[in-house]
Amino acid sequence: MPRRFRFGVVGESIRSVAGLADAARRAEALGYDVLTLRDHFVAEPFGDQLAPMPALAYAASATSTLRLGTMVLANDYRHPVMLAKEAATLGHLSGGRFELGVGAGWLREEYEAAGMPFDAAGTRVGRLEESLLILRSLLAGERTAFAGEHYRIDGLTVFPRPERRPPLVVGAGSRRMLGIAGRHADTVGVLPRALPDGTISDEVAERLPDAIARKVGLVRDAAGDRDVELSMMVTPAFGADPRRTAARVAAARGWGASSADLVLGMPSQFVGPPEHIAEQMLARRDRYGFTYYQVPDACMEEFAPVVALLAS
Numbered sequence: 310m311p312r313r314f315r316f317g318v319v320g321e322s323i324r325s326v327a328g329l330a331d332a333a334r335r336a337e338a339l340g341y342d343v344l345t346l347r348d349h350f351v352a353e354p355f356g357d358q359l360a361p362m363p364a365l366a367y368a369a370s371a372t373s374t375l376r377l378g379t380m381v382l383a384n385d386y387r388h389p390v391m392l393a394k395e396a397a398t399l400g401h402l403s404g405g406r407f408e409l410g411v412g413a414g415w416l417r418e419e420y421e422a423a424g425m426p427f428d429a430a431g432t433r434v435g436r437l438e439e440s441l442l443i444l445r446s447l448l449a450g451e452r453t454a455f456a457g458e459h460y461r462i463d464g465l466t467v468f469p470r471p472e473r474r475p476p477l478v479v480g481a482g483s484r485r486m487l488g489i490a491g492r493h494a495d496t497v498g499v500l501p502r503a504l505p506d507g508t509i510s511d512e513v514a515e516r517l518p519d520a521i522a523r524k525v526g527l528v529r530d531a532a533g534d535r536d537v538e539l540s541m542m543v544t545p546a547f548g549a550d551p552r553r554t555a556a557r558v559a560a561a562r563g564w565g566a567s568s569a570d571l572v573l574g575m576p577s578q579f580v581g582p583p584e585h586i587a588e589q590m591l592a593r594r595d596r597y598g599f600t601y602y603q604v605p606d607a608c609m610e611e612f613a614p615v616v617a618l619l620a621s
Contacts, residue, residue, distance in 0.1 A: 311595075311600070312594075312600040313600065314594070314602070314619045315343065315600060316341050316342055316343075316602055316603070316612075316616045317342060317345050317380075317602070317603035318332065318343070318345070318603065318605075318606050319345050319542065319603050319605050319606060320345065320346050320606050321607065322605075322606055323346070323359060323606065326367065329359065329364055329368055329371075332606055333368040333372050333375060334372060335609065336606075336609060337374060339609065339610070340617060340620055341375070341609070341616060342376055343375070343377070343408065344365075344368055344375055344378070345378040345380035345408075345603060346358065346359065346378075346379060346380065347379075348361050348379060348381065348382045348386065349416065349419060350419065351416070351419045351422050353416075353418065354416075361379045362379070362399060365378075365399060366399055366402050366403070369399070370402075376406045377403055377406055378408035378409070378410050378478060379410040379411070380410045380478070380480070380542070380603065381410035381411050381498070382410060383415075383416075383419075384436060384440050385413075385425065385428075385436065386414070386425075388460075389444050389460060390443070392409075392411075393448055394468075396409045396448060397447075397448060397468065397470070400471050400475045401469040401471075405471075405472060405475075409444070409448075409476070409477055409478065410477075410478035410480065410496075410498070411437065411440065412437070413430070413433040413437040413486065413503075415503040415509065416507055417506065417507020417508075420507075430505060431485075434483075434489065437489065438489045438493070439455070439457040439458070439460050440460065441479070441489070441493040441494070442457075443455050443460060443462055444477065445474070445477065445493065447467040448467065448474045448477075450466070450467070450471060452464055452466050453466070477496070478494060478496040478497075479494035479496075479497055480497075480498035480500050481499065481528075482500040482502035482503060482510070482515070483502045483503065484527060487499075487524055487527040488527055488531040489531075491527065491528040491529065491530065491532040491537060495537065496538040496539075496540050497528050497537055497538070497539055497540065498540040498541065498542065499521065499524050499525065499539060499540070499541055499599075500542070501515040501516065502515060511562070511563075513564055513568065513571060516576070516577050517571065517574070517575060521576040522596075522597065525539060529598075538600060538601050539597065539598045540600075540601035540602070541599050541601075541603075542577075542602075542604075543602055543603070544604065545579040545586055545608060545615070546558045546578075547580075547581070547586075547611055548580065548581060549581075550581070551573065551581030551582075553569075554581055555569040555573045555580045556572075558572050558578060558580060559571070576596075576597055576599065583612075583614040586615050587619050590602065590619060591619070
């Protein structure tokens with residue numbers, strides 16, 4: 310029996326209390342499963358953002374069934390003990406509706422603006438893996454002792470003790486990150502790889518079917534017998550004619566309108582009317598295993614018919 314689909318809204322344009330409450334309630338009413346917030350304190354590349362943890366606590370109070378998540382916290386911005394405390398508290402306040410998304414951090418501009426060292430990718434990724442081990446232990450209610458290269462924990466527990474460990478979500482694009490995510494995460498967000506210069510790759514090759522199949526394979530191999538949910542962030546493009554819509558997307562991304570066929574085959578691109586997009590998602594669940602899609606809040610309303618088509 311395949312996993313059921315889940316759908317999330319990424320609150321990229323939320324700037325106020327009223328906007329947060331409205332977006333959360335509307336997402337819940339439209340049948341979305343999760344509202345997630347990003348973790349940036351510079352305006353680029355998504356505009357100004359509310360601090361995710363307190364904002365999600367407020368969103369929890371404005372909703373009753375909607376799950377709340379971070380997509381994703383930069384590990385370097387918070388010590389894992391403090392993050393575990395915040396996650397346990399937010400899980401308690403939300404009635405167990407919180408999902409903790411964590412990544413290695415990638416935006417060099419942000420680190421530099423805050424006066425934080427932007428360490429080499431290997432160091433940041435190694436620190437994330439240690440953090441995930443600590444978070445899994447603390448949020449499972451265990452007394453945790455840990456001695457690693459980056460963190461040292463001496464017999465701590467977390468309060469409030471979670472009734473159930475919140476799901477861990479890890480975004481990953483590189484070979485090492487995909488392996489770490491497969492070993493430790495409950496949900497893996499498959500992404501284009503982060504580049505050493507502090508940006509995300511815009512290469513077409515990163516988005517082609519063979520590349521995505523390889524990344525999924527790395528996650529599956531690392532996960533072993535664990536049943537890991539596969540996720541992807543997408544910005545669907547709607548139009549009556551899928552090919553014309555794909556050509557429009559290709560031109561807008563700088564890939565050239567002649568790349569329409571490539572766009573039509575990209576697992577991260579969904580183009581056409583809602584019925585066609587739903588069919589694409591079903592086919593890609595069968596081929597790759599993706600069952601959790603997140604869309605920006607700017608297209609929450611337009612994408613809602615797809616949610617309705619796949620809700621059952």
